[in-house]
Amino acid sequence: MGTTSQTTCAIAGAGPAGLVLGLLLARVGVEVTVLEKHADFLRDFRGDTVHPTTMALLEDLGLFERFNALPQSHITHVTLPGGDGRGVTVADFRRLRLRHPYIAMVPQWDLLNLLAEAAAEEPSFTLLTEHEVTGVVHDGGRVIGVEYSTPSGSGRLLADLAVACDGRWSAVRRALDLPVTEIPVGFDVWWFKVPTTSDVGESLLPRAKNGRVAIAIPRRGYLQVALIGPKGTDHAVRSTDIETFRTEIADLIPDIAADVFEIPSMDDVKHLDVRVDRLRRWHRLGVLCIGDAAHAMSPVGGVGINLAVQDAVAAARVLAAPLASGALKATCSERLLARVHRRRVVPTVAIQGLQRIMHARIIMPALAGMNFQPPASLACLLRRLPFLSSIPALVIGVGPRPERAPQWARRAPRVRKARAMSVKR
Secondary structure: OOEEEEOOEEEEOOOHHHHHHHHHHHHOOOOEEEEEOOOOOOOOOOOOEEOHHHHHHHHHOOOHHHHHOOOOEEEOEEEEEOOOOOEEEEEEHHHOOOOOOOEEEOOHHHHHHHHHHHHHOOOOEEEEEOOEEEEEEEEOOEEEEEEEEEOOEEEEEEOOEEEEOOOOOOHHHHHHOOOEEEEOOOEEEEEEEEEOOOOOOOEEEEEEEOOEEEEEEEOOOEEEEEEEEEOOOHHHHHOOOHHHHHHHHHHHOHHHOOOHHHOOOHHHOEEEOOOEEEEOOOEEOOEEEOHHHOEEOOOHHHOHHHHHHHHHHHHHHHHHHHHHHOHHHHOOHHHHHHHHHHHHHHHHHHHHHHHHHHHHHHHHHHHOOOOOOOOHHHHHHHHHOHHHHHHHHHHHHOOOOOOOOOHHHOOOOOOOOOOOOOEEO
């Protein structure tokens, strides 16, 4: 089957989890090869939220100055409409004692380019683009690498450890046939942009009316809008003509009524099939799943990226030394891989549980035409004791069991070297 090559750690997928794991392992000298099926990172409507803990990680890695120079907008608080017409701040990141008390909205391709460039400064890191992982290589009961395809043919990359970071449709995950817990979700999301010059501030703009729900996220020069609707209705949404769609959005989000004509066509409205699940076992001998490959998250709270990055940090902390010394291949690696699973499954279950509550208590009732607002008693409490808004902000912005950058991976900030990424095709 084509060519065969060798590395120490083969990572499927150059998303946030794959690149953070690759960067951390390369900084301790582990030979890492990341395989990415696309030629670049330029894909729209990926998760663009960067949470306070992820920014703290970037700062510890010496990368925050580069990150802060990227085009971005900041979400400092979340305000829901109250029954009396006044807004109620339900989550206020400004009240948190964090280095970066906000959520940064950054195009994911910019974040991925930054991580790839930083990793390429480590001599043991290689990024292979246009290399789509299609399966795994078995040797008896152990996975010893991955199979991949490229425009010029197929091949195998053998490794002491393979890590699946290739998303919710992971080819590695499918090849392993791991047991999974499926969590029902009754809605999907349609993403689109609305260019605007209006001053929409630094708060999310949740809106609901007549069984329609949308959340508008302020970006630099435009709003990124998530239209939420019942699952299985993509055909109905897609069959709407653009003029009708613009009118409906203007009615739902009056703040941007003058700008909705900037939505070019229904082709610019992208459907996301919302799924929530988690593997009951994240590993087999020689292979580990993390990020969306281990647990598909709802877009509620935008926590998927943060959770995936935390998985990567935890995996690096547990596995870096055994990989660097060669002990992972020589010993029963499943015991070490199980440690990563045990460390990260609790925050995964907790966040998914909170998302299910949000689905049941807020989103589905709003789609049924009920009020999209906090109960009057809660609104009154938050106005009288506004510091309570720091609790939801802590859950969203930090989450349970945040991971810190290992000491051996930390660097002081420095000017980026004028050199190309180690990218092969």
